[in-house]
Amino acid sequence: MGNINFYSGESIPLEMHKPKIVQKLKLVPVQRRLEAIREAGFNTFLLKNSDVFIDMLTDSGVNAMSDKQQAAMMVADDSYAGSHTFTKLDDTCAEIFGTSYFLPTHQGRACENIISQVLVRPGTIVPTNYHFTTTLAHITLNGGKVVEPHIDEALNTSSKHPFKGNMDLDKLQALIDEHGADKIAFVRMEAGTNLIGGQPFSLENLADVKKICDRNSLLLVLDASLLADNLYFMKEREEQCKDLSIREITRKISDLSDIIYFSARKLGCARGGGICTSNEEVYLKMRELIPLYEGFLTYGGMSVREMEAIAVGLEETMDMDMINQGPQFIAYMVDELEKRGVPVVTPAGGLGCHINAMAFVDHIPQEEYPAGALAAAFFIASGARGMERGTISEQRDEHGNETLADLELLRLAVPRRVYTLSHLKYAIDRITWLYENRKLIGGLKFVEEPSTLRFFFGRLDALSDWPEQLAKKFEEDLGNL
Ligand SMILES: *Cc1c(COP(=O)(O)O)cnc(C)c1O
DSSP: OOSOOOTTOOOOOOOSSOOSSOOOOOOOOHHHHHHHHHHTTTOGGGOOGGGOSSBOSOSSSOSOOOHHHHHHHHTOOOOSSSOHHHHHHHHHHHHHHOOSEEEEESSHHHHHHHHHHHHOOTTOEEEBSSOOHHHHHHHHHTTOEEEOOBOGGGGOSBOOOTTTTOBOHHHHHHHHHHHOGGGBOOEEEETTBGGGTSBOOOHHHHHHHHHHHHHTTOOEEEEOTTHHHHHHHHHHHOGGGTTSOHHHHHHHHHHTOSEEEEETTTTTSSSOEEEEEOOHHHHHHHHHHHHHHTOSTTTTTOOHHHHHHHHHHHHHHTOHHHHTHHHHHHHHHHHHHHHTTOOBOBSOOSSEEEEEHHHHTTTSOGGGOHHHHHHHHHHHHHSOBOEEESGGGSOOOTTSOOOOOSOOEEEEEOOTTTSOHHHHHHHHHHHHHHHHTGGGOOOEEEEEOOSSSHHHHOEEEESSSHHHHHHHHHHHHHOOO
16 A cells, blocks of 8 residues: 555555455434534534444554464453463563563553653653643643643644644753753653644654753653554654565654653553553552553453454564555545635644644634544544544643633544545545535533543533524435435
């Protein structure tokens, strides 16, 4: 895939795998979609799957497994301690990342809990290329503060910059000088930077960040949850990576990182997580917390079947044919939407296609949650669900004031190896219709607002009868489906 020439001159993303098991999908009529989004408090997290046609909420835990992963699950060694399955996963992590120690956790945020408890003290600062929702919550919970010395280009939604996930080195150094290195808990780099549109950092940037960390005796922590996408973009876009294998690039990244953690709901296409490090001192401190929060050291809250699948999935991630499917499908979607004038985040990143809600519904003020409103409207128009990544995904500050997000995005995740090109074409068609009727979309307000991670289960309401008006127009234009 990728370097195949087509006689037609078209550029068609071509899957290097085929489905062996399929799941039937159902598309419910637009009036039911309207009812369903009302029942869900205009929060796509609260929709029932029986109402969802194409699930573009997330890539977490919903990537398709390979036949080899399924086969490995059948031979899992189910024992509380000393499991052979653990040894396999432990060996795989050591082999791929070159690290000495592996700690299993039930998912990515559990790693963040453990790392934050060990390294974050009240009043300390964590500089990061960009925060992730659960990362921010855990660092804040431990009294730390997240600061983001990202490059200015990171927040430019229409850019050609190949590595918008890069850290701004001058800003990072200035931050360390301002607060003193002893006030910095650690420096965090997130691969495939999630909240700014799945944007990668470059190997060169990581190496420069590492130099700054070394000069100031700081630990460099890598969130490798979206590493697969970052690897693809390094190989595609960075000169020094062109002739390296994915395995070699991975090793270069891990050699620059003191602690690597990942959500195996993304990396490895299964469900779980883990922390890898060669730093014995930090490892021993983190290890104490695993039995307390996760489970015994040889499973850490994961099922052994999932651990088998992760070991195979990590190996499979070292293959360009596997990791290019997501980014190439996403690039197709982004290109097609751009051709139709729809404001999308460019360049296309990993994880999903990100629609710039601030521009799409520029008549909705940020206080009325444009990205949340667009997510609800897109569900009504398509039965496909995306995720709000904007102000609703932020939390209020210590005084209870709204924290307006830098970006208001509707994220349409493209889970790896799950949907076909025709599913994407359908989504593109519905977004195009929605764009032409965007003035019908109105704002939202909270009616039930949890204080942490409110986007998961908060409930909202429409500020007018815009959802009904939108559904009515849809029926006039396209019928009831
Ligand atoms: C998903 C994700 C996490 C959290 O992982 P979970 O398995 O969902 O807990 C952390 N960091 C990044 C970058 C992620 O994408």
